[in-house]
Amino acid sequence: MKISPSEFNYTQFPGKTLASKLIESALAYKTNPLADQNKGKGKRLGCIFLNPSLRTRVSTQIAASNLGIESVVLNMDKEAWALEMEEGATMNKNTVEHIKDAAGVLGSYFDFLAVRAFPTLTDKSADMADEVINKFIKYTGRPIISLESALRHPLQSLADQVTIKEKAKTTKPKVVLTWAPHIKAIPHAVANSFAEWTLGMDYDLTITHPEGYELDEQFTQGAKIEYDQSRALQNADFVYVKNWSSFKDYGKIHHTDPTWMLTENSLKNAPDAHVMHCLPVRRNVELSDEILDGSRALIQQQAANRVFAAQAVLSHLLDI
Ligand SMILES: NCCC[C@H](NC(=O)CCC(=O)O)C(=O)O
Numbered sequence: 001m002k003i004s005p006s007e008f009n010y011t012q013f014p015g016k017t018l019a020s021k022l023i024e025s026a027l028a029y030k031t032n033p034l035a036d037q038n039k040g041k042g043k044r045l046g047c048i049f050l051n052p053s054l055r056t057r058v059s060t061q062i063a064a065s066n067l068g069i070e071s072v073v074l075n076m077d078k079e080a081w082a083l084e085m086e087e088g089a090t091m092n093k094n095t096v097e098h099i100k101d102a103a104g105v106l107g108s109y110f111d112f113l114a115v116r117a118f119p120t121l122t123d124k125s126a127d128m129a130d131e132v133i134n135k136f137i138k139y140t141g142r143p144i145i146s147l148e149s150a151l152r153h154p155l156q157s158l159a160d161q162v163t164i165k166e167k168a169k170t171t172k173p174k175v176v177l178t179w180a181p182h183i184k185a186i187p188h189a190v191a192n193s194f195a196e197w198t199l200g201m202d203y204d205l206t207i208t209h210p211e212g213y214e215l216d217e218q219f220t221q222g223a224k225i226e227y228d229q230s231r232a233l234q235n236a237d238f239v240y241v242k243n244w245s246s247f248k249d250y251g252k253i254h255h256t257d258p259t260w261m262l263t264e265n266s267l268k269n270a271p272d273a274h275v276m277h278c279l280p281v282r283r284n285v286e287l288s289d290e291i292l293d294g295s296r297a298l299i300q301q302q303a304a305n306r307v308f309a310a311q312a313v314l315s316h317l318l319d320i
């Protein structure tokens, strides 16, 4: 069945078959970035940011350029009008423009939209409904690519899976997602999405964190949960380091225990482990310098692969 472009939104794990195809496509673009340099000629992509970004912003623009797509970035949080999300709101306070008006206008300017909209970390039900990105989907009438929403970060996860594919020595590597300390309340999206994709690719996933930091089970079904970090890390092939705030006690920080920071010592029983992080990273809080600057770290490779992940997704959108 052929779906129309406006029905395809890249906001979550797209299933193992399409994910595998996107991984292969990203690897092919990495070898030859300009292979399809006119494929998107005449198309325009709007990159809409409601939050800061370095990698996602730049890699998505480069990916579009590699395909001949024109991209326009709008830092909506800083450069546009304050958005109202609530249906039926009487807008007599600080919000200036309703999402339905803004998204409708953007839909008329662009062929595709890519949207970054972080969670509130205070309104659990709005975040769990992924309210902002879903309102863009509802009101633009264009295909939407998530640039990290309240629940997921699927372009990051695709780049992470490309990176694992490049380095994996077996078809079912042992992957460990470990919680790390942080000074701020941090979203769940990267961890949710990494778990969803790693399980979706049928890898062996262990998640380790202090008690009370269990992620939303819809993303972790099938993973082993291990509260002892050193036991979890034994013989890991890939260790993905990430902080997230509590999901149960929504958006709260329960632990900042520095013993959870990943160091060489934490990996004494994982001699071959590669270490991953989506960046930006708080050095010597989440991960030690010795790891980040050492030969285990895949952080630069992950970030470089963001271009080809975005290019694979945009190319797929041009095909449907
Ligand atoms: N897009 C990559 C990560 C974005 C976000 N990190 C942050 O907000 C870090 C902020 C800080 O370190 O102050 C997150 O983890 O979801």
Ligand SMILES: NC(=O)OP(=O)(O)O
Pocket: 052, 053, 054, 055, 056, 057, 148, 156, 278, 279, 280
């Ligand atoms: N990893 C990632 O999404 O980085 P940015 O927040 O800088 O885009």
